[in-house]
Structures are given as C-alpha cells and as structure tokens.
Amino acid sequence: xxxxxxxxxxxxxxxxxxxxxxxxxxxxxxxxxxxxxxxxxxxxxxxxxxxxxxxxxxxxxxxxxxxxxxxxxxxxxxxxxxxxxxxxxxxxxxxxxxxxxxxxxxxxxxxxxxxxxxxxxxxxxxxxxxxxxxxxxxxxxxxxxxxxxxxxxxxxxxxxxxxxxxxxxxxxxxxxxxxxxxxxxxxxxxxxxxxxxxxxxxxxxxxxxxxxxxxxxxxxxxxxxxxxxxxxxxxxxxxxxxxxxxxxxx
Amino acid sequence: xxxxxxxxxxxxxxxxxxxxxxxxxxxxxxxxxxxxxxxxxxxxxxxxxxxxxxxxxxxxxxxxxxxxxxxxxxxxxxxxxxxxxxxxxxxxxxxxxxxxxxxxxxxxxxxxxxxxxxxxxxxxxxxxxxxxxxxxxxxxxxxxxxxxxxxxxxxxxxxxxxxxxxxxxxxxxxxxxxxxxxxxxxxxxxxxxxxxxxxxxxxxxxxxxxxxxxxxxxxxxxxxxxxxxxxxxxxxxxxxxxxxxxxxxxxxxxxxxxxxxxxxxxxxxxxxxxxxxxxxxxxxxxxxxxxxxxxxxxxxxxxxxxxxxxxxxxxxxxxxxxxxxxxxxxxxxxxxxxxxxxxxxxxxxxxxxxxxxxxxxxxxxxxxxxxxxxxxxxxxxxxxxxxxxxxxxxxxxxxxxxxxxxxxxxxxxxxxxxxx
Numbered sequence: 231x232x233x234x235x236x237x238x239x240x241x242x243x244x245x246x247x248x249x250x251x252x253x254x255x256x257x258x259x260x261x262x263x264x265x266x267x268x269x270x271x272x273x274x275x276x277x278x279x280x281x282x283x284x285x286x287x288x289x290x291x292x293x294x295x296x297x298x299x300x301x302x303x304x305x306x307x308x309x310x311x312x313x314x315x316x317x318x319x320x321x322x323x324x325x326x327x328x329x330x331x332x333x334x335x336x337x338x339x340x341x342x343x344x345x346x347x348x349x350x351x352x353x354x355x356x357x358x359x360x361x362x363x364x365x366x367x368x369x370x371x372x373x374x375x376x377x378x379x380x381x382x383x384x385x386x387x388x389x390x391x392x393x394x395x396x397x398x399x400x401x402x403x404x405x406x407x408x409x410x411x412x413x414x415x416x417x418x419x420x421x422x423x424x425x426x427x428x429x430x431x432x433x434x435x436x437x438x439x440x441x442x443x444x445x446x447x448x449x450x451x452x453x454x455x456x457x458x459x460x461x462x463x464x465x466x467x468x469x470x471x472x473x474x475x476x477x478x479x480x
Numbered sequence: 481x482x483x484x485x486x487x488x489x490x491x492x493x494x495x496x497x498x499x500x501x502x503x504x505x506x507x508x509x510x511x512x513x514x515x516x517x518x519x520x521x522x523x524x525x526x527x528x529x530x531x532x533x534x535x536x537x538x539x540x541x542x543x544x545x546x547x548x549x550x551x552x553x554x555x556x557x558x559x560x561x562x563x564x565x566x567x568x569x570x571x572x573x574x575x576x577x578x579x580x581x582x583x584x585x586x587x588x589x590x591x592x593x594x595x596x597x598x599x600x601x602x603x604x605x606x607x608x609x610x611x612x613x614x615x616x617x618x619x620x621x622x623x624x625x626x627x628x629x630x631x632x633x634x635x636x637x638x639x640x641x642x643x644x645x646x647x648x649x650x651x652x653x654x655x656x657x658x659x660x661x662x663x664x665x666x667x668x669x670x671x672x673x674x675x676x677x678x679x680x681x682x683x684x685x686x687x688x689x690x691x692x693x694x695x696x697x698x699x700x701x702x703x704x705x706x707x708x709x710x711x712x713x714x715x716x717x718x719x720x721x722x723x724x725x726x727x728x729x730x731x732x733x734x735x736x737x738x739x740x741x742x743x744x745x746x747x748x749x750x751x752x753x754x755x756x757x758x759x760x761x762x763x764x765x766x767x768x769x770x771x772x773x774x775x776x777x778x779x780x781x782x783x784x785x786x787x788x789x790x791x792x793x794x795x796x797x798x799x800x801x802x803x804x805x806x807x808x809x810x811x812x813x814x815x816x817x818x819x820x821x822x823x824x825x826x827x828x829x830x831x832x833x834x835x836x837x838x839x840x841x842x843x844x845x846x847x848x849x850x851x852x853x854x855x856x857x858x859x860x861x862x863x864x865x866x867x868x869x870x871x872x873x874x875x876x877x878x879x880x881x882x883x884x885x886x887x888x889x890x891x892x893x894x895x896x897x898x899x900x
C-alpha cells in the first residue's frame with residue numbers, strides 16, 4: 231500500500247545550521263503516525279516544510295503517489311493537508327461555528343449563511359462523535375482546553391482534508407481531556423484520514439499510533455510499526471538515535 | 481473517557497429541546513455572572529441617572545428637554561458608533577473628535593466659499609473622513625506605529641488643520657436649510673408615527689423570519705415568547721419616545737409650534753441598522769471580530785488583517801465626518817472648537833460605557849447609542865442642576881473611568897470563571 235503522504239530526502243537549513251538531513255517520512259491513510267523526537271530534533275520544521283510554511287532545500291514531497299510542490303499554506307490546504315498548531319489559532323470571542331468557518335464563511339450574496347454553516351459544523355462534530363460541548367453557538371472562551379483542541383481538530387476536518395497533522399495536541403491538557411482528544415485522534419484515522427501526531431508523551435504515542443517515526447538531530451532514526459517496538463526502544467531512538475539494530479548506522 | 485455518560489447535560493442541544501424563555505433568561509444571567517455584562521451597566525446607569533435628575537429637577541422630564549437630549553447627544557453618539565469599529569480591533573482613535581472638526585470645516589468651506597449644493601458638501605466631508613481613515617489606518621497597519629501614537633499625533637495636527645480651513649479662528653456660519661434641518665428640525669408627527677410603525681413591523685418580521693427559517697432547518701431557534709418580549713419592549717419604549725416627542729414643546733405654541741421627532745433620530749437609526757448589519761451579518765464584520773479577538777488566528781485563517789484594520793479606521797473617520805456634519809448642523813456654524821474639547825473623550829466614553837471593550841473583540845454598534853445616551857443625560861442633567869463645566873467634566877471623567885473599570889473587572893472575572 232502506497233502511503234498517502236511521503237517525503238524523501240528532505241534537507242533544510244536555516245543559514246549555516248542544517249536542521250533536516252535527508253529525512254524520509256511517510257503517513258498512511260487510516261493510520262496514526264506518531265512523529266517523536268527530542269526538543270530541536272526537527273519535528274516542527276519537518277511539519278512546517280510539509281505545510282508549506284518553510285520551503286525545502288532539496289528532496290521531494292509525494293502526495294497520493296504523485297510528486298507535488300508545496301509553496302505555501304494555501305497549496306497544502308488545496309491538497310488536503312491541514313495542520314493543527316500547538317497554539318490553537320482560535321478566536322476566543324467567537325463561537326464554535328464562527329471559528330470553524332473563519333476565513334471561509336459561507337454566504338448567500340452579501341449575507342452570511344449562518345444556518346448552513348451551523349448545520350455543517352454540527353454534522354462534522356457529530357461525525358467525530360463529539361458530544362462534550364453544550365451548544366455549538368457557545369463562545370470558545372467558555373470551553374475547556376480539551377474542548378478547544380476538539381474544535382481546532384474539527385475545524386481541520388471540516389474541509390475534507392486527507393492528512394491532518396497535530397502539533398502536540400495534548401501538551402497542555404489534563405488526564406481526562408487528553409484521553410478525550412486521543413480518542414478523537416483515533417477516530418480521525420478510523421475515518422480514513424492520515425493522521426500525523428507530534429508528541430513528547432510516550433503513553434500517548436503508544437495509546438493511539440500505528441507507526442512511530444523518531445527524529446534524532448535532524449535525521450530520521452527509524453520509522454517502525456508501533457507493535458514491533460517497546461517503550462524503551464523508542465526512548466533510546468529519541469535520545470541516542472539508535473537502539474539495537476534499529477536507527478542510524480554510525 | 482466516559483465523560484459523555486457522566487455528564488448528560490453536556491450533550492449538544494438539539495432542536496427537540498428548543499429553549500424556553502426561562503432558558504434564555506437563565507443563559508443571560510449566567511453570562512452576566514461570568515463577567516459578560518454587555519449593555520447592562522449602561523441601561524442601569526441610564527435608569528439611575530434619569531431617576532436622580534427627574535427627582536432633583538422635574539424639568540428634566542419635560543418634552544423640550546427630552547428632545548434636546550437627542551440633538552445634544554447626536555454628534556458624540558455618531559462618532560462613538562464609528563469608534564466601536566476601531567475599539568473592536570483593540571486599537572484606539574484619539575483623533576476622531578478633531579477629524580470630525582476637519583470634516584465639518586470642509587463642509588462649511590465648500591458650502592459657503594464654494595457655494596456647492598449641500599449633498600456635494602456632505603459627500604466631500606465624508607470623503608475627507610475616509611481619506612483621513614486610510615492615512616491613519618495605513619500608518620497603524622502597514623507601518624506598524626501604535627494607533628495610540630498615530631492618532632495622538634493626528635489629534636494635534638488636525639487642530640492645526642481646522643485652524644487653516646476656517647482661516648485662523650473665524651466662525652463660519654452655515655445657512656443651508658437642509659444641513660441646518662438635520663439637527664434643527666423635526667419630522668411631522670404623522671411621519672414619526674409612520675416611521676415607528678415601520679420600524680417595529682420590520683424588526684418583528686426580521687426576527688420571525690429568522691426563527692422560522694432556523695426552525696425549518698432543525699436548528700435551535702428563538703422561542704416565539706422571547707421574540708414577543710423583544711418586539712413588545714421595543715414597541716413600548718419607542719412608542720413612548722415618539723409620543724413624548726410629538727407633544728407640543730414650544731413655550732408659545734401660538735407663534736411657533738414645535739413638535740415631532742428630531743430628524744437626527746432617523747439618521748442615527750439608519751446608521752445603526754447599516755453598521756449592525758455589516759458587523760453581524762457580513763463576512764467583513766465577522767473578520768473584524770476575529771482580528772480583535774486573535775489577530776494571529778485571523779491571519780492563519782487567511783484573513784487580510786491589514787486590510788481589515790485600515791477599513792476599520794476608514795469607517796471610524798467617515799463616521800466622525802458624519803458626526804461633524806451633525807455638530808455643524810446643530811451649531812449652525814463651524815469654528816476651531818468644532819469636534820474639540822471634550823467631544824472625543826465623550827465619544828470614547830459613550831462606546832465604553834455602552835459595553836464595548838477597550839481590549840478589543842467585544843462590542844456592538846448599539847452600545848455607542850446606549851453609552852451616548854448616558855453621556856447626553858449626564859451633560860444635560862448637570863446643566864439643569866446648575867453645575868458648571870468643572871463639575872460636568874469631573875463627573876464625566878469619573879463615569880468614563882468607572883466604565884473602563886467595569887470592563888477590566890469583567891474581563892478579570894471572565895478569566896477567573898474560566899471563560900477566557
């Protein structure tokens with residue numbers, strides 16, 4: 231099975247500092263691929279290259295079997311790649327529907343088509359089995375961290391996206407809310423999306439992911455199936471770049 | 481994980497459980513407790529002030545004084561309506577007062593020196609306002625100078641500009657009948673009632689159509705009882721106002737009869753409807769709230785933040801121009817003080833007292849009208865009580881501070897209630 235999103239041989243430098251060295255990475259439809267690595271390993275840079283925020287120096291991005299050029303966030307959006315950033319990019323003073331359609335409002339002539347937006351938002355939320363919000367007309371400021379994260383993810387799903395990249399979605403959440411968001415992450419994959427989950431938390435990674443890709447100092451140490459590795463092996467990959475016969479051959 | 485089972489009350493409200501009127505009242509009470517007080521302080525303030533002044537000076541309630549309130553407060557209210565747009569972005573326009581002065585001077589010069597027809601002159605004044613807005617907005621959005629500094633500089637510069645336009649301090653009197661009529665004449669009583677009936681009918685129709693359309697699509701709609709209460713209270717309050725304004729208020733009715741709704745009232749109503757529509761029903765309005773709430777989120781959503789900022793300043797300065805025209809109409813003249821002294825602070829005060837947040841992202845156009853009413857009542861009542869400017873300034877300053885304090889405390893409260 232060909233991966234939905236694949237990057238090969240990505241190099242990326244900021245001035246004299248090379249952040250990514252010949253990175254290969256793939257994400258399959260219907261799977262959660264965890265992207266792990268220590269601080270500064272290049273996780274966020276890799277994601278931003280895929281999302282079109284940083285141009286890549288060399289290498290290629292293959293989407294659905296064909297090589298593509300991603301020159302900006304808009305290109306990524308058109309391909310169906312949505313990134314949910316760590317800082318959630320929601321407006322506190324708007325309600326859930328307004329946030330989900332922000333910048334892409336539906337209108338009839340000059341007037342906003344509130345009813346159809348509300349319907350679609352409700353449909354999206356219920357398709358994700360989100361039942362934790364009182365009303366979708368409630369202001370985002372009144373939501374808990376987990377609910378906000380849910381809204382941000384639902385916003386990414388609303389646009390028939392095929393790849394959803396989540397940057398540390400559970401970093402600021404409590405136990406119950408983390409579970410809630412992880413369940414949602416799993417459901418996204420079960421719906422057939424390719425989900426990329428950036429995380430520091432090994433428990434989260436083992437709870438939901440099908441594959442784990444470990445970055446070490448800008449190189450891809452290994453991409454393995456979650457079932458084939460242990461906690462300790464992944465930690466080793468993150469901290470030293472290798473573990474037994476896995477990892478970077480020095 | 482099983483939060484859903486534990487908290488059945490958190491399920492998405494469906495059309496089946498359509499909210500009752502009690503539900504709406506509870507939701508409102510909850511919002512107020514949570515720190516989102518909206519127009520409540522302004523309405524309460526208005527009631528308290530009116531009661532105090534009515535007891536201290538019965539003439540406060542006389543029809544002539546009631547009509548005066550509208551014409552006195554009109555210019556400040558209109559400027560405040562424009563300021564709401566800038567405040568919604570979390571910016572400020574300190575030059576709005578003198579911008580209105582500059583535009584009024586443009587009106588006066590084109591009317592008297594150039595002898596152009598009134599509509600051309602009004603258009604020239606509003607266009608001047610728009611140009612001022614483009615300049616201020618560009619300096620804030622594109623160059624990145626804080627709006628406080630840009631508009632403080634403009635505040636000084638515009639004082640000079642007014643002096644240049646009115647030839648170093650001369651007083652230009654305006655005799656054009658249409659311009660003078662805006663703040664000086666009244667609608668015939670029958671037209672006042674006709675307008676009242678039309679407004680109430682249209683308001684009721686809009687509310688009913690929206691509720692039916694939403695109910696038809698299976699969405700949560702306002703219950704009929706709530707709509708009835710809203711339309712009913714509008715009908716009663718507006719009806720009382722029209723009735724009082726249609727009473728004879730001339731000291732000597734045999735010589736000149738003075739009745740009817742001042743023409744500024746429908747002018748302000750039209751502006752209120754226009755800008756409320758823009759803010760609430762168009763994508764542009766939605767984007768203004770978004771930029772005020774979280775500019776970075778708006779940028780990532782593909783909204784042209786700079787363009788939104790510039791347009792807000794354009795709307796603000798253009799509305800200041802309209803305010804200037806009304807001020808010129810009321811005074812029948814333009815001098816270097818038009819739009820000066822306390823006009824700007826009253827306008828900012830009006831917007832904030834009405835419930836517009838100085839922190840951006842929260843506010844409505846109708847806030848400016850409620851706040852404008854509070855400011856007008858203070859000014860008018862103080863004058864009736866015989867207090868001089870000193871006390872008036874002191875009291876208005878304190879009220880502005882109080883309103884800003886309420887705003888800041890409400891925000892704090894919302895934060896501690898987990899609402900922000």
